[in-house]
Amino acid sequence: MYKLLLCWRYLKTRWIALASIVSVTLGVATMIVVNSVMDGFTSQMQDRMHGILSDLVVETRSTNGIAEPNWYVDRIRGRLGDSVQGITTVVTLPAMMTFHHNGNAHTQQINLIGIDKETYASVSDFSKYLLHPDNKQKLDFVLKQSGYAPEREALQPAGWEHRTRVETLKKARLSEMERYRLLQEKISAEQRQQIASDVATLPSTNDEVSTEATNGDAAVSPNTTASATDEINQLAAGPSSFGAATPSAPRGHVFDAANEQRIGIVLGIGIGSVRGRDSDGKVKDYFFIRPGDDVSVAFPNAGSPPRAIDEMFTVVDFYESKMSEYDATFAFVPIEALQRARGMIDPVSQQGAVTSIQIKLKPDADLQVARDALRDEFPPAESYVQVNSWRDTQGPLLAAVQLETTILNILLFMIIAVAGFGILATFFMIVVEKTRDIGVLKSLGAPGTGIASIFLGYGVLLGSVGSGVGVVCGLLFVWNINEIARVLEWVTGREVFDPTVYYFDTIPTILHPFMIVWVSVGAVAIAILASVLPSIRAARMHPVEALRYE
């Protein structure tokens, strides 16, 4: 009883010891904040990656692909049985995309992904990352009139609205150019006539020269006129014959860009836009491609050696997963278009080859077990396909984040351990200060263990108070982290959490109760460890010397 009473009284009267526990409090609070933010980031990242990637991928490195995907799909279904939720086939290719912006051609490397629009949404959260509400329901690679993410002003106008406007402007510009050119021609013709008549009045010695000059001009101008007219027709029709090759476009049809679209392509939003700040420091997106624009994509065909082929596509939507790596490189097109263009369709069976088969498992299925089963079904030594889970593909990134979290935790725990030495020193001081009281307690018959437990109990109390306050501070910080970031921004004038860097509008946090428990238990344990040595010293104190201590 005296132990409890005394440690309680020491806690109430020794404020200096509470100062030594502040470091524990700060350490605990920091650990909770850091862990929950890191967990928030990790989980957001995993959600996104998992949302984009299917659970399992059976893929081949050959760009010619898997010739008989149906045979594989059957075997996968046979092996995994009920745990399969969805399967889709995909053609993935490296490609180059060219688009025109402000009169300049820009070329960019992309990952061209041919997807089956019927089944692709069944293996990933693909649809929910599209901008147009109709496409979120079901993607059909058809350009919409308008309504692409209406809340984004920078994106408006988009769709047919944008395409029609651009084409009208283009035609107006071309006809204006044509009119101007004709005018120029007319003027120069008049000038020539004027010059010719002037020349005729000159003395005859110069006749030969002027005739040559006139002939030369006359020889050039019809050609120029003809080539310019061709150019206009070509620009209006577009450079590609691929659009005309679709079944809807009969041969000999001249493509009318104002009323027709080419095959649809969905671009990652990072390909078509940049995010920056305006002069006021507000975050702004700038789109140099909009739904409705045509882009040209060059990719290898399935021949050996592969040759580059070039196709035109119409951007029908953007894809925004908020994973910058994917948003800046992914471009989705219909799989049949890609198979046909690359020559991947078997002329006899009419079956298209694919480069990978993606599988979505049911939520309760075990990812590792399913992967191992498929690896067993398609042994790497015998088949030319590889089986990977999404964790395997993203393993290095996940491991890096995990390592970061671990190192941060170790460092922060070091801080608490340093705080432990502070407690140790403070406790030694308190034991020295209390020497006479220890002597008195011993003279009253208190055993050494009892004395030790006073100081141990004191350590437990201090540790509990310190980590308790730390937990409360940490939780308050985590719950209000975005408000705190705003206040810090206001005070320092610098953006704490830059949305142009992270693609998150707010700082994501996740609180794991277990983490909180472990952190606080660890902090209390350190406080107890730090009080063990002073307690032993107190217990071993000689009563007579302690009583004599001045």
Add this chain to the structure above:
Amino acid sequence: MNSTTPVKQNTKPNASAIPPWRVVRPESDGADQVAAQTVTEKTIVLAKNVTKSYRRHKTSVAVLKGVDFSADQGKVTAIVGQSGSGKSTLLHLLGTLDKPDSGEIHFANQRIDNLSARQRDLFRNKKLGMIFQFYHLLPELTLLENIVAPAMIGQSLFSYFRNRSGILRRAKSLADMVGLSHRLHHKPNELSGGEMQRTAIARALITDPKLLLADEPTGNLDQESGQSILQLLRNLNEETGLTIVMVTHDENIAAQCDALVRLKGGKVERLK
């Protein structure tokens, strides 16, 4: 009080298993009888040929050089001597706060200097009261809590709470006896020297000890307060038959005691 207190039983099969002060009558145990001339039937505490030296910077200073001392039950025995003569050392040895280099200490005809640490703690808690020159109250506790402290130390948390009301009643009556019932909830730093020493006396009496060891109880007090403390001790001795061994350097005080010994040159001479 003892009957309600659970005493931890030592599992060793030898005689020291039972704390020696529980043996009621000394006649039954002839082996421990010490043949010293000062020993009588009424002797409650006895030191026999005790030596004690302290090491100070490599040199050993002999404080007690074969001291024989006894105090009778129900008597007030004073130990006088000059500063550094070893009065307090002898008192600490009698109170088992320290161990003699050689010789024996007996309490109620049981040897106590060779007991285990745990048994000595129990002995101090149950059989002994101690008061000091500088009172040695615990500054974090109130007067009442200071008085109750030995009872808390001697009991487990559970048994303390079971006996709490009885202990508090006794503490209050002791505070009343020493004239401090109006200051029960004051901290020691709010009390005068005399009040603190009265509190210390009440604290020493809470476990109903057989022997009170007082180390210069008036040494730090003015004449008047010192006299009233002495009167209090005298009354206690007369009313309850409490045995008191008191160290003092004040010959006046010593003259009022029943027995008187002087420590000189590490030896004892009996004066009264």
